[in-house]
Amino acid sequence: MKKGLFILYLFFSTLIFSQVHVQGNVVSNTNEPLEGASVYFNNTTIGSITNSEGNFELKAKEGSYTLVVSFLGYKTKQLQVTSINNTQRINIKLEEEDNLLNEVVIKKIVYDDTWKYNLSQFKQAFLGRSKLASECKIINEKDIYFDYNPKTNTFKTFCKQPLQIKHQGLGYKITYDLAEFTLQNNQLFFSGYAKYENLKSFIKNKWRKNRLETFNGSQMHFLRSLLSQNLKKDGFVINQFKRVLNRDRPSEEKIQLARELFMLTSEPIDISKHIPNPITPLDSAIVVLQKAKLPKHRDYLYKRNVDYPEMFSTVNNTNYLDFNDYLMVIYTREIEEDNYLVGTFGKRKKASGVQTSYIVLLDGKSEIDPSGILINPNAVFNEGYWGFEAFANMLPLDYQPTKN
Template identity: 60%
Template sequence: MKKGLYIVCILFTIQTFSQQLIKGKVSSKTNIPLEGASVFFNNTTIGALTNDKGEFELPVRNNNTYTLVVSYLGYKTYQKQINTLNTEYLTIQLDEDNELLDEVEIPKTKYDDEWKYNLARFKKVFLGRTKLAEECIIQNEKDLHFDYDAKTNTLTAIARKPLQIKHKGLGYLITYDLVDFSLDHQKVFFSGFAQYKNLRKSIRKKWKENRLKAYNGSQMHYLRSLMDKSLEEDGFVVNQFRRVRNEARPTEKEIQFAREYIKLQGGVVRFSNRNATPKTKLDSAYITLRKARELPKFRDYLYKSNIPYEEMISYEKDIPYLDFKDYLMIVYTKEPEEENFVKGMFGKNKRKAQNVQTSNLVLLKGKAQIDPSGILLDPNAAFQEEYWGFEAFANMLPLDYQPIKE
């Protein structure tokens, strides 16, 4: 999923940062200045509106790589990676948008029970199920339109306007321009542009505490600690495991055959049928589907504990890459699991909460480039499971967040 989090070196006292201004001008292709255009660094609290001359200034406190986003009604959204070391004046010309969302053929939304059900599913996977998610309010829910494809069991969402999310737990008002959202079975993907603003000039103690708690053990925290070579000190234990197909579970071909055979026989799948020894082909088909339901597709085999820094990262021309074999099991030892994670998606799990948080990480494209700040440049290059998968948008922090180390 696109959750880009860009931040520079680990400096824990704000006073040590030197502030600089990124300046520029926004106009149309015909050089007409655009007043009131929104200019911000994606997923940060750094943003401004252009003045009557189309000019803007963005104050930054560090040298970093951010994605600059410029949006203006009637024009296509502009985005470009900017290194704040480059302080040259930015001249940005926007293209007119001849295919505005309102002109795209989107069926009229019916705010019926089906829409309410899809909204609940959307919020559960987009905002997440954490305690912080309970303090997130989407203020313009009715700008969301949902489509469900029963054949592929996929839910997609479109937002006619940027979502306005009031996060009372972290103290932010977040404007989120949703670009893509899809939920396929239990796999979720979403991407967009986020602009964070503090709800108040003075940050409440509760917000400071919640922000630090959201940061601790997060993927952002892990990657910064990895780059800083401080994993053990910061509470991370990283193990390595291999994932193989569970030979005790029927193959997809066998499962499909069983379904078709039961259908041809006019039967209905009843998982209450616990026959262990099949007497007929129909019994065998029932047992196949029961095994498919009860047995995991894969088995994980841990084969290395406390893997060293060198086996998680590689360099090409001084450019760092997250680079490892198989899967990483990343254990954060300084915080326990939340009860909502233990209960599971449907609230049926009954095990006790562990005193550590365990997440799995797999690379999807061989390796993933890490920004000098310690953030993956391509968020889609890796897939996360378990606790990081549980912590969704509501637990994400702006890229310019820095914890204060006591």
């Protein structure tokens, strides 16, 4: 989710390449060294803790990164760093956190049935409904506070402390500093900063298998495959379609007027009856509400097996995800999870035997990091299978699939 997230890889190669090598010092606003401050590249397993003098050092492969620095009682700070051949020295001064807001929020928290219900809603939206979501546990649930505005149908979540998540399915301990979480009219936006750590010093076979299955068919997999031009080899089929308003469905204004007429009518109404030729205003209202069940849009497929130049462009050695209308991304080597087929409201979909996702660019072309991650993840809206896969199905951006 959303996010300002940037990609990097583990630093292990002995080959000569451009690299990111960051050394630095973290101090308070009174210039006192902060020992034990957390310093990491966002959404990766690459991080460190400052020593008694406030010093740290990080190394990573070529790429663009967000460096995150956090310490209890101080405001989290983020800095952008990019690949250069020489060591970068960064001195960071943290400001003390204003505890007034936290104190106000804490006083409002009541762990009653409403809070428990809100927690379940938050976990379903944030962690998701996949099999892996059931293996994700938020350790510090009581640090979470919820706010719901019925007038705007807006559900927001705040956290007193970063979320501590134990992911038994993928084998990670994740510290997630939630910056924003808003669910409004079934549209979700969340953003934050994640630090991944392996739960154990060795990777269990279960975790290795789950990580590979999670990577396969993911957006990360798609983008890396797109840049290397291996889509067909990697099991992807890409089609292109247009989405237009469904003219057979009445406008929202007509639907609202029909509902208001129903409210003013005292006699029983059979909404299911067939009315080929409406005569009365009530007949017309019934037909309108019957057609209101039609989809708001219709999709028109106009191109199969889209060529690479029609999906991305390169300007000054920078790659962009760049296409018109919508892309249908079909991953043919894995089937849908049963939880996806059941759906949020229990209505079962027909299995297709493949994983199909739909993407649209929200603000023109979107830059792709050389390692295959969108520089701005908010530039693309996901539907279908990628829309189903939430935080529990996210891998750290330095993940590399194992080779047989």
